[in-house]
Amino acid sequence: MNIEKRTQHFMLGAVGVLLLVLLMIAVKQDYFSRSTAIYFFTPNAQGLSKGMAVKFVGFKVGSVKEVRMQPNATVQVKVSLDDEYVHLIGQDAKARLVKEALVGESVVEIIPGSQQVRQVIQDSVLEFERGQDTSAVVENLASQLQPILSDIHQITSSINNPNGDIQQTLKNLNQASGSFRETVSQFTQLGSSANQKLDGVYLKFDKALDRVNSSLETLDKGMPHLVEKADRTLDNIQSATSDIKKITNDSSSEVPALVRNANALVQDGQDTLGGVKKSWLLNGLFTKPEEQALPVDSYVAPRQP
Amino acid sequence: MKIVRSNLPKVITVLCGLLLLSACGHVEEARSVRQEQATDFNLHAQRAFQRGEYQVAAALYENALQIDVAIENVDGIAINILNLARVNQVLGKPALAQRYLDSLLGDKALHFLPAHLAAAAVQRSLLRLQENDVAGATEWADKAAVYCVSDCKLSGVIDNARASIALRANEADKALYWSERAGSENKNASPIEYANSLRLSASARLLKLEPDAALRLAEEAMVIDKSLGLPDKIRQDLLLSAQAHDKLGHVELAAQCRDRAARIAATALK
Numbered sequence: 114m115n116i117e118k119r120t121q122h123f124m125l126g127a128v129g130v131l132l133l134v135l136l137m138i139a140v141k142q143d144y145f146s147r148s149t150a151i152y153f154f155t156p157n158a159q160g161l162s163k164g165m166a167v168k169f170v171g172f173k174v175g176s177v178k179e180v181r182m183q184p185n186a187t188v189q190v191k192v193s194l195d196d197e198y199v200h201l202i203g204q205d206a207k208a209r210l211v212k213e214a215l216v217g218e219s220v221v222e223i224i225p226g227s228q229q230v231r232q233v234i235q236d237s238v239l240e241f242e243r244g245q246d247t248s249a250v251v252e253n254l255a256s257q258l259q260p261i262l263s264d265i266h267q268i269t270s271s272i273n274n275p276n277g278d279i280q281q282t283l284k285n286l287n288q289a290s291g292s293f294r295e296t297v298s299q300f301t302q303l304g305s306s307a308n309q310k311l312d313g314v315y316l317k318f319d320k321a322l323d324r325v326n327s328s329l330e331t332l333d334k335g336m337p338h339l340v341e342k343a344d345r346t347l348d349n350i351q352s353a354t355s356d357i358k359k360i361t362n363d364s365s366s367e368v369p370a371l372v373r374n375a376n377a378l379v380q381d382g383q384d385t386l387g388g389v390k391k392s393w394l395l396n397g398l399f400t401k402p403e404e405q406a407l408p409v410d411s412y413v414a415p416r417q418p
Numbered sequence: 419m420k421i422v423r424s425n426l427p428k429v430i431t432v433l434c435g436l437l438l439l440s441a442c443g444h445v446e447e448a449r450s451v452r453q454e455q456a457t458d459f460n461l462h463a464q465r466a467f468q469r470g471e472y473q474v475a476a477a478l479y480e481n482a483l484q485i486d487v488a489i490e491n492v493d494g495i496a497i498n499i500l501n502l503a504r505v506n507q508v509l510g511k512p513a514l515a516q517r518y519l520d521s522l523l524g525d526k527a528l529h530f531l532p533a534h535l536a537a538a539a540v541q542r543s544l545l546r547l548q549e550n551d552v553a554g555a556t557e558w559a560d561k562a563a564v565y566c567v568s569d570c571k572l573s574g575v576i577d578n579a580r581a582s583i584a585l586r587a588n589e590a591d592k593a594l595y596w597s598e599r600a601g602s603e604n605k606n607a608s609p610i611e612y613a614n615s616l617r618l619s620a621s622a623r624l625l626k627l628e629p630d631a632a633l634r635l636a637e638e639a640m641v642i643d644k645s646l647g648l649p650d651k652i653r654q655d656l657l658l659s660a661q662a663h664d665k666l667g668h669v670e671l672a673a674q675c676r677d678r679a680a681r682i683a684a685t686a687l688k
Contacts, residue, residue, distance in 0.1 A: 401449065404460040404482065406497045407467060407504045409537050411578035411600075412614050412651060413547050415621075 147196040148175065151233050153208045153241040158188040160210050160219045160243075167192050167208075169223040174198040177221060190241070192221065194233070203230035204237055211244035456485035456494055460501075467505060470687070476505045496522060496534035503541055512545050519545070536565035536572050543579050547586060555583050574603035574611050581618040590625035597622055613642035613651065620658050629665035636662060653682040 139145060155161070158180050165177040175198075179191035194202065203226030211222050222244070233239070271277045463478030479501045486494030499522045506515040522530065522538045543558030559579045566572050577600035584593035601615035620635035640655035660675035 402457055402461055404457050404486075404491075404494045404497050405464055406534075406537065407464065407501050408608065408610060409500075409504075409540060409572065409575050410610060410614070411540070411544060411575045411582065412617075413544055413582050414650065415654070 148193040149196055149199050149233065149235050150178065151192050151194060151235075151237045151239055153190050153192070153239045154183075155188050155190065155241045155243075158182070158190075161188070161190055161221075165219065165221060167194065167221045167223065169198055169202065170225070172198075174223065190221075199234075200232050201225065202233050203227050204233055204239075205230045206233065207240045207242060209242050209244050450489065452485055452489050453491060453494075456482045456489070456491065456498075459485070460494070460498065463501065467501075472505050472509050476502060476509065479505060490528075492528050492530060493534075495528065496530045496538075500534065500537050500541065503538070507541070507545065507548075512548060516542065516545050532565045532567055533570055533572070536562045536570055536576075539565055540572060540576050540579055544582070547579070547582055550586070552583055552587050555579070555586075559583065571607065574600045574607060574615070577603060578611060578614050578618060581615070581622070585618065585621055585625070588625065590622050594619060594622035594626065609642050610646060610648075613639045613646070616642070617651070617655060617658065620655075620662075624658065624661055624665070627665070629662040633659055633662035633666070649682050649685060649687045653679045656682070 161177065161180050163177055163180055166173050167175040167177065175192055175194035177190060178193045179189075181189050181191070183189050190208075192208070202223055205226035207224040207226070209222045209224055210219055212219050223239075272279050274280060459478045459482035463475045463482065466472075466475040466478060479498050483495065483498035483502065485491075486498055499518050503515040503518040503522075506512075506518065519538045519542045523535065523542065539558050539562035543555045543562060546554035546558055559576060562572065562576050562579070566576060577596050581593045581596035581600060584590075584596060597615050597618035601612060601619060604611035604615050616635045616639035620632045620639065623629075623632035623635060636655050636658040640652055640659070643651040643655055656675045656679040660672045660679065663669075663672035663675060
C-alpha cells in the first residue's frame with residue numbers, strides 16, 4: 114500500500130512536471146496571448162523564416178508564423194501580431210525586411226501607415242518591401258565609386274603618358290626655361306647699358322605672369338560654380354523628364370476614356386439641341402433646311418479662235 | 419377702364435392660356451427620315467461643289483436624287499436633276515448634262531414647277547450655245563422665257579443667255595440691248611449674273627469699237643469676279659481688258675493683262 118501510494122505520488126509529480134513543461138512551451142509559443150494573423154506576399158522567400166521577429170518602432174510585436182509557397186510561385190508569409198499593438202497599425206502600413214545591424218539577424222519591420230486609416234484586422238494583407246541589405250549598400254557604393262576611380266585612373270595614366278598633354282607641356286616648359294636661361298645669359302652679356310631695359314622687360318613679364326595667375330585664379334573659382342550649375346541643370350532636366358514620363362503613364366489610361374466621354378457629351382449635346390429645336394417655343398427660330406438648287410450661271414466660255 | 423384694372427391679373431392669365439393653346443395647336447410639318455437624308459446629301463453636295471470637288475458633288479447629288487425618286491419628292495427630283503446637269507457641265511460632260519435636262523423637260527408623269535422647267539430650259543439653251551448651235555440655243559431660250567412667268571427669278575439669266583446668243587451671231591446692238599437689260603435686272607439680285615451682264619456688255623462694246631466703255635465694264639466685272647473668287651471669269655475679264663487696251667493703243671498694258679491671264683490659266687482652276 115505504501116509502495117502504491119509512493120508510485121502514485123511519483124506518477125502525479127511526473128504528470129505535473131509534464132504539464133508545467135507543456136505550459137511553459139505554450140507560453141513561449143504565445144498560445145495564451147491573443148494575437149491577430151496578417152499576411153504579406155513576396156516574390157521570393159530569401160531572408161524570411163518561420164519564427165522571425167516582427168518589430169514595430171523598435172519593439173517586438175509579433176513573429177512570422179508561416180512562410181508558404183503559393184500555387185502561382187509567390188510566397189505567402191503569415192505574421193502573428195499581438196493584439197495589444199494592433200490598434201497602432203493601419204491597413205496602409207508596410208512590412209519591410211531589414212537587418213538590425215551590419216552583421217545581425219533579419220527582422221520584419223512594420224512601417225506605420227496613416228493613423229486615419231482603419232487598423233489591421235484578422236487576415237489583413239500588408240504591402241511588402243525589402244530593405245537594402247549590407248551587400249546592396251556596398252554594391253551601390255561601389256557603383257558610385259567606380260566612375261570616380263576610372264576618372265582618377267584616366268588622369269594618372271594621362272599624366273604618366275609621355276605623349277600626353279601634361280608630359281608634353283612639361284617638356285615644352287623645360288625647353289622654354291632652358292631657352293629663357295640662354296636668353297638671360299645673352300642679355301647679361303649685352304652689358305650694363307642694357308641692364309635698365311632688361312629690368313623693364315622683367316617687370317613687364319612679371320606683371321604679365323601676375324595677370325595670368327589672377328585669370329587662372331578667377332577661372333579656378335568660377336569652374337566649380339559652373340560645374341555645380343551644370344549639375345543642377347542636369348538634375349532638373351532628369352526630374353522634369355521623369356515627371357513627364359509619369360504624367361504620360363498616368364494619363365495614358367485616362368485619354369481613351371476622356372475621348373469616349375467627349376463623344377458621349379457631343380452626342381448628348383446634339384440630342385439636347387435637337388430637342389430644343391423641336392420644342393414649340395423655339396421651333397419657329399430654327400427653320401429646317403431644304404434641298405437647294407445650284408444658282409444657274411449664264412456664263413458660256415467663248416470659243417477659242 | 420376701372421374694371422379692367424381691377425381684373426388685370428385674371429386678364430393676363432387668360433391671355434397666357436390662349437397663347438399656350440395656340441402654340442400647342444401649331445403642327446410642325448411632318449418630314450420623313452428619308453427626306454431628311456436626301457436633304458443632307460443635297461447640302462453636302464452643295465458644299466462639295468463650292469469647294470470645287472465636283473466628282474464628290476455629283477455622287478452626292480445622285481444619292482439625293484435616288485432617295486427623292488424613291489419617296490416621289492417632286493421638287494427634290496427637279497432640284498437634284500438641275501444640279502446634276504450643272505455639275506456635269508462643269509466637269510466637261512455636256513452630253514450627260516443634256517440628258518439630265520431632257521429627262522426633266524420631257525417628263526410626262528410628274529408635274530414640275532415652272533421655275534424648275536425654266537431653269538432647265540435656260541441651261542439647255544446655254545449647252546446648245548456651248549456647242550455653237552445658235553438656233554437651238556435661241557429655241558430653248560424662248561421656251562425658258564415661256565416657263566418664266568410670274569415671280570420668276572430667272573429673267574436676268576435668260577436675258578444674259580440671249581445676249582450671249584447675239585454675241586455669237588456677231589449682233590453687237592442686240593447683244594448690248596440684252597446684256598444691259600440683264601444688268602439692270604441682275605444688279606441687286608445676283609452678283610454672279612450681274613458680272614456676266616457686265617462682261618457681255620464689254621464684249622458688245624468691243625464689237626461696236628468702243629474700247630473705253632468696254633475697258634470700264636471689263637474692269638467692273640473683274641472686281642466682282644475677284645470678290646467671288648472665279649478664276650476662269652477673272653481670266654476672261656483680263657483678256658477683254660487686253661483687247662480694249664490693244665484698241666486704245668496701250669500695247670504694254672495689253673501685254674500685262676495677257677500675262678496676268680496666262681498665269682491664271684496655268685493654275686487650271688475653274
